[in-house]
Amino acid sequence: MTIEKKLKKWEQQTLQNWLKENPETKKRYNTDVGIELERLYTPTNLDGEAFDYERDLGFPGEYPFTRGITPSMYRSNPFIVSVYSGFGTPRQSNQRYKKILEWGGVDEIAIAADLPTQMGYDSDHVMSKGEVGRVGVAIDSLRDMEILFEDIPLNRLKRVSFLGNSFGPIALALMIALGRKQGLQTSDFTINLQNDILKEYIARGTYIIPIRPAVRLATDVVGYCADNIPNWYPINICANHINAAGAGSTKATAFALANGMCYISDLLEKGYHIDAVAPLLTMFLDERADFFVSICNFRATRRIWARLMKENLKAKKPESMALKIYAYSHGGEAMLEPMNNTVRITLAALAYVFGGVQFLENASYDEVLGTPSENAAKIAARTQQILMHELGITNTVDPLGGSYFVESLTNQIEKEILKEFEQVEAKGGAIAAIESGYYKARISEGASKRQRAFESGERISVGVNKYRTESEIPSGAFRIDPSSEKEQVDQLVKVKKNRNNRTVRETLEFVREVAKSDGNIVAPILEAVTAYATIGEICGVLRDLFGEYQSTEYFRAR
Amino acid sequence: MNRKARILIGKVGLDGHDVGARVVARALADAGMEVIYTGLRQSTQHIVTAAVEEAVDVIGISILSGAHMALLADIIQSLKQIDSEDIPLVVGGIIPMEDIPMLKEMGVLEVFPPETPTQAIVEFFSGLVHGA
Numbered sequence: 213m214t215i216e217k218k219l220k221k222w223e224q225q226t227l228q229n230w231l232k233e234n235p236e237t238k239k240r241y242n243t244d245v246g247i248e249l250e251r252l253y254t255p256t257n258l259d260g261e262a263f264d265y266e267r268d269l270g271f272p273g274e275y276p277f278t279r280g281i282t283p284s285m286y287r288s289n290p291f292i293v294s295v296y297s298g299f300g301t302p303r304q305s306n307q308r309y310k311k312i313l314e315w316g317g318v319d320e321i322a323i324a325a326d327l328p329t330q331m332g333y334d335s336d337h338v339m340s341k342g343e344v345g346r347v348g349v350a351i352d353s354l355r356d357m358e359i360l361f362e363d364i365p366l367n368r369l370k371r372v373s374f375l376g377n378s379f380g381p382i383a384l385a386l387m388i389a390l391g392r393k394q395g396l397q398t399s400d401f402t403i404n405l406q407n408d409i410l411k412e413y414i415a416r417g418t419y420i421i422p423i424r425p426a427v428r429l430a431t432d433v434v435g436y437c438a439d440n441i442p443n444w445y446p447i448n449i450c451a452n453h454i455n456a457a458g459a460g461s462t463k464a465t466a467f468a469l470a471n472g473m474c475y476i477s478d479l480l481e482k483g484y485h486i487d488a489v490a491p492l493l494t495m496f497l498d499e500r501a502d503f504f505v506s507i508c509n510f511r512a513t514r515r516i517w518a519r520l521m522k523e524n525l526k527a528k529k530p531e532s533m534a535l536k537i538y539a540y541s542h543g544g545e546a547m548l549e550p551m552n553n554t555v556r557i558t559l560a561a562l563a564y565v566f567g568g569v570q571f572l573e574n575a576s577y578d579e580v581l582g583t584p585s586e587n588a589a590k591i592a593a594r595t596q597q598i599l600m601h602e603l604g605i606t607n608t609v610d611p612l613g614g615s616y617f618v619e620s621l622t623n624q625i626e627k628e629i630l631k632e633f634e635q636v637e638a639k640g641g642a643i644a645a646i647e648s649g650y651y652k653a654r655i656s657e658g659a660s661k662r663q664r665a666f667e668s669g670e671r672i673s674v675g676v677n678k679y680r681t682e683s684e685i686p687s688g689a690f691r692i693d694p695s696s697e698k699e700q701v702d703q704l705v706k707v708k709k710n711r712n713n714r715t716v717r718e719t720l721e722f723v724r725e726v727a728k729s730d731g732n733i734v735a736p737i738l739e740a741v742t743a744y745a746t747i748g749e750i751c752g753v754l755r756d757l758f759g760e761y762q763s764t765e766y767f768r769a770r
Numbered sequence: 771m772n773r774k775a776r777i778l779i780g781k782v783g784l785d786g787h788d789v790g791a792r793v794v795a796r797a798l799a800d801a802g803m804e805v806i807y808t809g810l811r812q813s814t815q816h817i818v819t820a821a822v823e824e825a826v827d828v829i830g831i832s833i834l835s836g837a838h839m840a841l842l843a844d845i846i847q848s849l850k851q852i853d854s855e856d857i858p859l860v861v862g863g864i865i866p867m868e869d870i871p872m873l874k875e876m877g878v879l880e881v882f883p884p885e886t887p888t889q890a891i892v893e894f895f896s897g898l899v900h901g902a
Contacts, residue, residue, distance in 0.1 A: 327784035327835055331811075339813075342840030343784050417786015417810050457789050547884055580884070582836065582866070659789050660796060667887055676885060685867055685883055 216256055227251075242670075244501035244662070245460045247624055253616035263619055268515070272609045274530075276518035278511050278622070279610035280568045281534035286606035291565065292370055293317055293596045294573040296540070298324035298349035299583045300696040301703070302359035305349040308586065309364055315590055317597050320404075322373035322573060323360070324348035330418040332379055332751025335700040344697040347583065352700070353746045355707045357390045365394055366401040371445075371571070373404040378420045380407035380433040382750050384446065385738040392742075404445040404538075404571075406496070407433050410471040410642050411450045413761070414651045415457040420751060421758040423643055429733055429754075431478045436734040438479075438488045445494055447475060448538055452498035454651075456542075458659025461499035461509050462625055466632030467642070467651055468495060469516065474642040476525065486525045490532035494571070500542040501671070503563045504621055507612060510537055510567030512626035516633075538571040539564040545580045547685040549675040553577035558595050565599055566612055572596055581685070583692065704746070711744040719743045724753050775899035778826040780808040780817040782845070785835035790862060790884075794830065797888045798895055814844035822854055827899045833863040838873070846877045858898055862891070 213221075241249045250257075270276060273283035282289060295318050298305045305323075312318055325348040328340035334352050335344045344350045349360065366372055366387075376383025387403045409426045412419040419426065430447065437446040449472040455464035472493065479489045497513060499506035517535035521527040541564060543556025554577045561574050574592035576584035584592070599605055612618045636645050645651045665671040672678045719740035726736045740750055779795045781788055788810060795807045806824055808817065821829050833841065842861065849855045855877065862882040865873070870881045879898075882891055 331784050333784075339784065339811075342837030343835055346836040347785070412786070417788070418784075419786075457787075580864075582864070655789075656792055656796070659793055663793050663888060667889070685885070 215254065219254055219256060243505050245462045245505055245628065253620050255616060257616050257620040262623065269613060275522065275533055276515045277534050278515045279613050281536060285568065285609045290600050291569055292319045292571045293593060294320035294322055294373065294571055295589060295593050296322040296324050296573050297589060300345040300349065300692045301700050302349055302356040304696065306360050306362050311586060313364065315593060318593055319370040320373060320571065321369055325375055326350045329747060330375060330378060332420050332747055334746050334748030335697065335704050337748060344700050345692050350700045351747065352704045353707050353744045354386060354389050354741050355744060357386050358393055361390060365396065366391055367396055371402045371404050375406045377406050377409055377412050378418050379747060379751055380405055380430050381733045381737045382741065382747055383407065384433050384436065384734055385741045388738055389742045398441045399443060402443055404448060405433065406450065407447045408450045408471065410474060411453055411468065413646045414467065415453040415655060419761050421754055422761045423646060425758040427474065427478055431475055431482065432733045434475065434479055434489055434492060435482055435484060436732055437492055438484055442492065446492055448494050448496045450496040452496045452540060454655065455498045458655045458662060460658050461505060462628040463632050463654055465497060465509060465513055466629045467636060469633050470636040470642045470645065486527045487529040487532050490521055490527055491529065494536040494538050496538045498539065500544050500560055503559060504618065505625065506560065506563035507567040508618060508622040508625045510569065511622045512629060516626060516629060536570045537568065539569045541574045544673060545575065546673050546676045547580050548682045550577050550581060550686060552675055554591060557592065561595060561599055562605065565605060568610060707744055715743040716745045720745055720749060720753055723750060724757060727754060727757050775803040776824060776826045777803050777805045777828050777830060777895060778821045778824060779805060779830045779832065780812055781810050781832050782812055782814055782817060782841045783833045783835040783837045784811055786810055787834050788832065791832035793888060794862065794891055797892050801892045801896060803895065814841055815848055817845060818848040821857060822852065826857065828858045828860065828895060831859065831861045833861065838865055839869065842873060842878060843876060
């Protein structure tokens with residue numbers, strides 16, 4: 213008897229008889245991405261054309277990299293343990309960074325910047341009122357970076373990350389200039405920038421200038437690194453925020469891939485070869501509602517990336533095809549009984565490790581309540597270290613490879629991602645999808661669907677909409693010192709007084725000139741930041757020249 | 771009552787997250803109200819001007835960045851300056867519990883912390899515009 217026949221027999225007899233007495237708790241077992249799961253996966257799911265080991269998996273470190281980007285994965289290269297941190301003034305954050313380094317085993321610090329910094333406003337700007345040092349550290353000039361990394365040489369860490377989405381070239385220049393101040397060459401240390409401006413217009417919201425010039429500035433950063441600092445990571449293409457906003461992880465990955473293609477085509481137009489830029493690109497993937505979808509999303513995305521690079525873009529270097537993945541573990545955290553979030557985050561991180569992540573950050577259990585406390589941040593880092601070193605999780609490459617379920621779901625997710633990606637490409641690509649509102653509409657649909665699933669109880673959050681015992685969200689989240697804003701403004705005044713203001717004016721004029729041309733903006737901005745021009749002043753030049761992006765979100769629903 | 775209830779949903783502060791504001795705006799519209807959503811990063815002055823020009827019945831503010839104290843104080847002050855403090859002001863977003871009594875004392879009518887069911891928000895707005 214063939215396996216199909218045996219399966220049918222099992223379904224009709226054993227299963228049906230069992231279900232009569234033991235009904236299942238739900239009619240359907242749905243995932244957040246809309247794929248309905250089967251009860252059981254068997255060899256029949258991978259029959260015939262559906263699955264070919266060599267074509268679909270291959271070996272780790274080889275095309276199409278489904279099983280991982282290196283041959284021995286975590287045996288040779290443990291994933292990077294990264295901690296996202298920053299609050300108040302650079303001085304306060306510097307103290308925190310030193311404590312983080314005392315914990316041991318932290319490879320990367322990701323600088324959390326406050327919103328004025330992310331929006332290109334100095335701490336004394338009217339729009340900065342009440343926001344300075346909240347959600348991240350306040351950075352106005354190179355002086356603040358010097359204080360932030362006082363007694364912390366940049367080469368003491370494996371990587372340092374800086375968001376810099378709306379001002380990528382300034383973020384890059386600040387890190388180069390800081391390295392020089394510390395007596396380091398750019399080849400001595402590694403910087404990772406998020407510098408993914410497209411997703412800001414879609415989901416995260418910290419944009420400044422209009423889309424097209426903003427894309428040019430972002431790819432100037434990639435171009436500068438390809439020419440001068442190929443050991444840095446100049447762009448991290450984000451599915452994370454698009455998923456969190458409501459898209460679901462398959463659509464989010466598809467949109468992120470389309471955004472990535474937009475940057476790449478801009479770089480090709482600037483004259484770069486695909487193999488000069490693709491190895492510098494990483495992706496920030498995300499799934500926080502389903503353990504197995506998460507694993508399969510990573511595996512599928514690596515395969516899609518490899519094929520896009522090789523087949524569509526004619527890349528030749530394996531490094532161009534091997535996608536490095538960055539992830540930030542969230543597990544649908546709740547504000548009620550927040551300690552439970554530690555468990556949710558641990559499981560989300562475990563899925564990322566099974567999925568073959570390279571750079572891992574964990575949310576802190578109290579992050580939903582505000583800036584993480586020191587103790588919560590330490591538990592987050594320790595969780596990553598436990599996953600790396602205890603329980604044998606990282607001993608074997610792609611341990612779930614070959615599972616009927618995991619391979620079937622990987623195939624299904626790959627198909628869905630490709631379908632969504634091709635739809636965006638057919639509509640004219642990422643910029644057209646932003647301008648037409650296509651991305652936003654998909655995200656809004658998804659967000660409303662999630663909210664309904666939560667309120668109807670279809671989506672369970674333990675302690676919140678099931679087994680709820682608490683009525684009040686706990687208080688006592690970490691608070692920044694209220695005098696931080698004034699301290700930071702005083703510091704800014706001091707910087708402006710002590711620098712050579714004539715040099716600042718000249719360098720800002722040079723920034724304007726190059727911005728007007730089609731030259732690379734990084735070198736002039738490097739001169740400006742070195743002269744202690746502020747982020748607000750440099751963004752002021754860009755705002756003046758390119759204008760501000762006008763969101764078309766003033767709408768009436770009836 | 772012939773006129774539909776008019777609601778202004780506004781985002782102040784610098785944060786770029788408006789999933790919550792959009793979900794609430796959509797739910798209120800589905801419940802038959804006319805909803806004007808301002809988009810991200812409006813100045814407090816712009817919110818007040820829009821509220822008065824559009825003659826809204828309720829102002830709903832969404833804020834996640836933590837700057838709620840300073841920004842809501844600004845809005846209340848601006849409303850008072852033009853004798854419009856009778857427009858009910860409600861707030862949603864990441865607001866620590868311990869800040870709620872102080873916000874209410876300042877003149878905020880109600881605060882909806884995260885994990886408030888959408889339906890509860892809709893009912894509160896309906897009560898405000900139809901109930902009294």
